[in-house]
Amino acid sequence: MVSFTDNDIKAVQTIRTLALDTVNKANSGHPGAPMGMAPAAHVLFSKFFKANPSNSKWANRDRFVLSNGHACALQYVLLHLLGYKVTLDDLKSFRQLDSITPGHPELGVTDGIEVTTGPLGQGFANAVGLAIAQAHLGATFNKDGFPIFDNHTYMFTGDGCLMEGVSAEAASLAGHLKLGNLIAIYDDNKISIDGDTNIAFTEDVAKRFESYDWQVIVVENGDSDLAAIHDAIAKAQAETTKPTIIQLRTTIGFGSKDQGTHGVHGNPLKKDDTIEIKKKFGFNPEEFFAVPNETKEIYAGIAKKGAETEAAWEKLFGDYATKYPEEAADIKRRIDGKLPDGWEKALPTFTPADPAVASRKLSETLLAKLSVAIPELVSGSADLTPSNLTRWGNAVDFQPPSSGLGDYSGRYIRYGVREHGMGAIMNGLAAYGPNLVIPAAGTFLNFVSYAAGAVRLAALSHQRVIWVATHDSIGLGEDGPTHQPIETVAHFRALPNCNVWRPADGNETSGAYHSALTSTRTPSILALTRQNLPQLEGSSIENAIKGAYVLRDVKDAALTFIATGSEVSLAVETADLLAKDGINARIVSAPCLEIFAQQSREYQLQVLPDGHPVISIEAYTSFGWGKLAHESISLDTFGASAPAAAVYKKFGLTSDVISTKAKKVIEFYKSIQVVSPLNKAL
């Protein structure tokens, strides 16, 4: 049995006082949880955690997720003590402009932060994704005597995270998947912002996690019983056939006169309280950000051991490379964040002679080809596989081998009806490392909204996550308005750093996948049709990946139609109809507005020049089209339940109705100096 010394206790108190000073200096933040979780953090990082602070990107490092991200003063303090690139000055600029210690942990901002947390429940599900990635890569690459990928994923979580549905979804799936290397430590402090958890959260958490088939371990004294915490983590590690949650009873704001109350949750402590705490912990209350030498030594030792651990792995990997050169090369390529050479050849192209195909079906073909070309592509669906068409023919399911339904090398994840969990798990998969896993998964476009919280964090965290969002409009027909997106695409277009694709045909669908796979710092949502789409004259992958392009140019254009997805062929039909009346209509296909916005102003004005009106056609809300079009043909109400053609007709989305409106527009703008919507002062 491991023993802890006075120096460990001092280290714990150092973590507490550093977190306190950090929050006090900012005069903003959450002191309570860091003070409560300091012992668990110290035990975990000093005795178990395998990582090299001087190389935070080592592929087989243990992953740490602070799901209760508001406790990030704790994490920043630990990163500092461990020797990551977080200085005392960084702690002192907690929550200040352009610091690397923002109010909640952000991936990409701070060395050693694995995922962005704060929005509750997300980190929990991210950790499930990280654990899936480890299990998958282990099953794919490990060989006898060569545990190349065998890291643990540790996650701290609070009451708030466990109340959120997204964590419930992820927890159920993690139990099903028997993720033995996933260890959660639950800060059971009985306090949330509204007060005692007994006002809203009286469920039996342990029993709930048992129902998910997790191992549950209770530690009665998380405030000071370092040995018990140690034993619990050791026991968690020993159970390799299921995830573990350690229910750690702690006192929020331990040491404060208000400890154990919500008063210490989200505001800096009072000055006198801080003084008393420091005295109680044996610190000089006049000193701030103090780190005793004993603590420095402990943490220097941890860092040294971490460097040695990585070095040993590097040696192991060298031997592995000798024995398994092909696998090693693939791992190296992935770690370097490179797609396999020539992968683009998997993208099919089409001519107008090819048959009309639904873009979800085109996506199915693409995924089948890309699954061969890109071994790190991992697909899945939220229980809509036969509708999303996200599974290639010979796919193996990612399943615990004991299930007999697949194994951990499988690249198809059965997420269940858990869209939000799926989104946050995909973020975790992507966070494991650049090309180690590229996650893609399907649901109906309308239900990507259930995962809005996760999509937002993928965007904020610059993660390549691919949503295969089928049944993308009223074109899904009979399922009706409960399933027909109207606002969904506008929502995600409005979200920064999120590419929304709505391809119009086969070439554009190939372009969409090209972009999604090469946009390494941006999530992509591919909105795909249930219904067939003709192959268009003028489309190409090259055109598509400009975001918008002139599909059909005409002389003396009276107007330009700009359309997306299934409405591009409607624009073509309408232009043909107008041509019979001698009206020349240009057509712009705009599969991705975000990427079009990144093109040169010159190109943009070529696509949408001054001189004639632009009409957008899209079977969604007109909201947002004012930026690109003078007038909009749209659907600003909810849809309807009926066969697709009947729904399109009901809402006037037919070539004859649109051509009549187009004539009205031409007439209206005759007397007006028409400036391109893109021709702006700012």
Add this chain to the structure above:
Amino acid sequence: MVSFTDNDIKAVQTIRTLALDTVNKANSGHPGAPMGMAPAAHVLFSKFFKANPSNSKWANRDRFVLSNGHACALQYVLLHLLGYKVTLDDLKSFRQLDSITPGHPELGVTDGIEVTTGPLGQGFANAVGLAIAQAHLGATFNKDGFPIFDNHTYMFTGDGCLMEGVSAEAASLAGHLKLGNLIAIYDDNKISIDGDTNIAFTEDVAKRFESYDWQVIVVENGDSDLAAIHDAIAKAQAETTKPTIIQLRTTIGFGSKDQGTHGVHGNPLKKDDTIEIKKKFGFNPEEFFAVPNETKEIYAGIAKKGAETEAAWEKLFGDYATKYPEEAADIKRRIDGKLPDGWEKALPTFTPADPAVASRKLSETLLAKLSVAIPELVSGSADLTPSNLTRWGNAVDFQPPSSGLGDYSGRYIRYGVREHGMGAIMNGLAAYGPNLVIPAAGTFLNFVSYAAGAVRLAALSHQRVIWVATHDSIGLGEDGPTHQPIETVAHFRALPNCNVWRPADGNETSGAYHSALTSTRTPSILALTRQNLPQLEGSSIENAIKGAYVLRDVKDAALTFIATGSEVSLAVETADLLAKDGINARIVSAPCLEIFAQQSREYQLQVLPDGHPVISIEAYTSFGWGKLAHESISLDTFGASAPAAAVYKKFGLTSDVISTKAKKVIEFYKSIQVVSPLNKAL
């Protein structure tokens, strides 16, 4: 013990064949679950359910929620048999244009439908809301011998609903709240769209619900053991101190040659299969939509008994009215959907001399006053009470009396950190009846996105639900980009039938509440600041409820600023700065774009006339402003963690930066014929 006869069996088979014919005729829909759940439906509606089909709005009716809404052929069949306004012809036009039998149940479209379901998990949480409403009204109005509100809420749910996080959130809260009149029947058919539930859903559902403190009853043979189903429901009713879930083992598509497989889930059955099923059930396969006389008789009997039940209640209510005239008058007013006379007097008004106040704080004052004026107003928060300021001083918590923390007459709901559940529960509260409960609840604006699925259904279902969405922008400061909304308001503005309010001061906040409370068919999201806002010259409730109005008019305007919320005072500041350079800027305050869009074209063009450029100022994405402004001052990236003023400065949202940009805009438009963005052809 109740006994079932051959006629009951025939009724069950009738329900099955009717559902089959309904789906087959549409050539679209879900036959499996209706065939599996027909026995439970028959037992429930023939032996337990208290409702009067000829008056579907009777206040104390039992509520039925089909959370697995894709099984709606079942519900439509039952509504038809029971004598609601659903004819055989309506069944024959299932999923056809403008029918009253859409692809998923929609509140307001079909007589007898209580809530809109289909998006999985929502109905489950709606049922929790309906049960809360009953408990609350019972505690508020029932007297000894007068159980005016004592109905049960029954809900059918499938595997899909139980995988969704939203149902987990609601289930945990329902257990906490000990909702004894809530009875769920879980169609445990081991099948979801992807196949056997063992591929993704292997948790122990019974144990999970026990962990939430629900009563769990298992019925092994839900396909034909009517007596067991009966006993289970009776036992559920007998347990009045906690909700019950009946785990009903059924065979999906019972009777089909593919029964028990996902093949019968979401597509019409084959013709030969249908013929064999009808033969097996003793029906003529050549006959469609057949209802045997015995079945008609049973259901006529149920309807008759239902009418008698309501009549008895009306008599009871008459006696109640004699004894408790005040309470009865209040109930009657609420059922009639009227707010109390003079409630508007509770809305405070302000002058520029009044101090600057955060709009969340203004909202707190309003809620305190409105709580007195409008007794049906029920507030709450997703564990952010001290931040949202949603609780009035003397509020009683809605809690089980045994908790000692409140009682069921309480009007403040502690939702826990469960935004999606909260949203769907609010939809259920609103669904109980027009003014019986008016739900309002708080979270940070950014986390309304977690509840997107529920907000969407409130909008589609025309429900008055009020979101108190505080911390509405980068103005929240240090919590940083994980908590600062950028796209959120655009998302909900793009959603049809959803009013997004962003009041700029006290008068506008009063206007926002005025609108939210009187918009009986529309949910409202009130985006409120953390930071103080000055009281503006020119604002008033009357102006605010036009959605947008001229806050400051000037002669020879060089431009108009249109701004919302906290940016209106920034526009005022900027206009004052420009005035020093002799530039006249008009200011339009636009607290609610949706309501402005409903004003007359004439009024709209008065507010935003031709002749000079319009610049929008809003600390969100510019997405969507093209409809109202020529140019936008906006924030098209994520925010930053720092004190609020520093964040505003970082993103150029200060009067000096904006005034410089304004000059550039004026210059640019000098050479262009400037037409109002609202002056459109279509």
